[in-house]
Amino acid sequence: MATSARRGPYFCGIDAAMDVVAGKWKSLILWELHNYGTRRFAELRRGLPGVSEKMLIQHLREMEEDGLVHREVYREVPPKVEYSLTEHGVSLNAALASLGNWGTERIRRIGAEKVPVDVAGAVPR
Amino acid sequence: MATSARRGPYFCGIDAAMDVVAGKWKSLILWELHNYGTRRFAELRRGLPGVSEKMLIQHLREMEEDGLVHREVYREVPPKVEYSLTEHGVSLNAALASLGNWGTERIRRIGAEKVPVDVAGAVPR
């Protein structure tokens, strides 16, 4: 995979969507950016407990290539970079909502443990 | 992972749902079973071009453990096993619909290639 954009061929729409959200942290990044609107690199890192810098960067770059995430660089010292969702990122997040509901229901059903991620003002899904 | 049921801990609902659909062929299996209602092992294998027997079995077993798929064994010779979706499998499939639409839109947008899988009477999503 490296850094090149994933581009099929796909069996179906699910396949194409999964290709873009596949990655240990991508749906969480989407969720985090959705909740905060815009986040700096270090904020995201702190918001996703357990993510490594390498994986966070890699996922963000891929999501940028896939047109889900916008990356705004401020040429300052110390460096400042802000990430936010693009229109496509927002719509993908919306499309994930029903899946999130299903998953929440499953967690309740099987009584799985849930990692508490305190996202201020976030509505659990 | 092996064959044990995945059971978190999860960050959120998306996480829990992804855990269950993660796997190269799972969403296709869901789709296939949804279209045909009930399918035998060899029918599924032929319906998913490229899948190996090992992966198909492995995925079916995991989906059975996760309560998505029902496995009906007919003690005959030659052996006959029928797979179908459970209530949870059906609802998961429904929850995947909006994601499928998003993916289809993405395929159109980036002009990705689509592997033609001819599922008789199937509505592409």
Added chain:
DNA sequence: TCAGGTACCCACCTGAAAGTAAGTAGGCCT
């Protein structure tokens, strides 16, 4: 008689995803 169908199980191998740990460059705080 022997290939081909049924639904699997098993051991081994590979490639890609993810983890680990280090380095970079300039500024701020103590």
Added chain:
DNA sequence: AGGCCTACTTACTTTCAGGTGGGTACCTGA
């Protein structure tokens, strides 16, 4: 003077999903 902050990059290692190719037991049709 030394450590921490920013946002990364690079190299090396580990892990594991998935692929490959074999075997099982029984029956059917050529």
